[in-house]
Amino acid sequence: MLRRLYDWTMSLAARKSAEAWLAVIAFVESSVFLIPADVLFLPMGLARPERLWRYAFVATVxxxxxxxAGWYLGHYAFEAVAKPVLExxxxxxxxxxxxxxxxYETLVLLLVTSGLAHLPPIKVVTILSGAANINLGLFIVSAILARGARFFFLAWLLRRYGEPIRDFIEKQLGLLAGVGAGLLIALYAAYRYVA
Structure with missing residues (x-):
């Protein structure tokens, strides 16, 4: 099932409506969908490199x-909607x-790491942020920074290196982002231990 979902998402990149699909996939990925928007963003960016910054903006927004939406699910509809999605x-x-x-502080850190590297998955953290009553303004600012950094960094990589970077992004970027997120968490833990 996961492979079919991945293939379907990849097929969207060839459509005229690809930008609208990118927005849809990026939206639902943050609250309920399993496949990251990067899967659609990469082939779209390679096919139309002149639109990379626009695609990064659309995906970020x-x-x-x-x-x-995930925050609201966690805050107002955890039992009715969010819990069944997580199950x-x-x-x-x-x-x-x-x-x-x-x-609270750790949850904000997880929001940043999940936005950058999907560690833990973004949908888990957005719903958890709502359920834990994280300030919505703080949530929005951290989401803009983390998700924007991810999509604009991918756009920069694709713009600078083109097709050769695609294999690297698909295979290694998650690992590198995960290591970076792990270092960020370790630095935070060390700071909390010392303080």
């Missing part, structure tokens, strides 16, 4: 709006573990 993706246990173990 839609992703932030999707994150806000469907097998993320409810991860969500419950995060909810029980993180404080």
């Amino acid at each position: 839609a992703s932030v709006l999707g994150g806000i 469907f993706y097998g993320k409810l246990d991860a969500f419950d573990a995060l909810r029980a173990s993180v404080g």
Whole structure:
């Protein structure tokens, strides 16, 4: 099923409506969808490099709006909507573990790391942010910074290196972003330990 979903998402890049689909995928990825918008963003950017910055902007705005929807799901409709979504993706246990173990500051850090590297998955953190009553303004600012950094960095890589960077992005960027997110979490933990 996951492979078919991935293939379907890739096929959207060839359509005239690709930009609208990018917005849809970026929106739903932040609250309920499994496949990241990068899967659509990469082939679109390679096919039309002159539109890379526009695509990054569209993906950022839609992703932030999707994150806000996830926040509202967690805040106002956790039992009715968010919990079944998390159960469907097998993320409810991860969500419950995060909810029980993180404080306000840690949750904001997770929002940034999930926005940059999908660690933990962005949909889990957006819903958790709403359920934990994270300030919506702070949530929006951190989502803009994290998601914008991700999409504009991808746009820069594609603009600078073109097709050769695609394999690297698809295979290694997640690992590198994960290592970066891990370092950010380690620095935060060290700061909290020292303070």
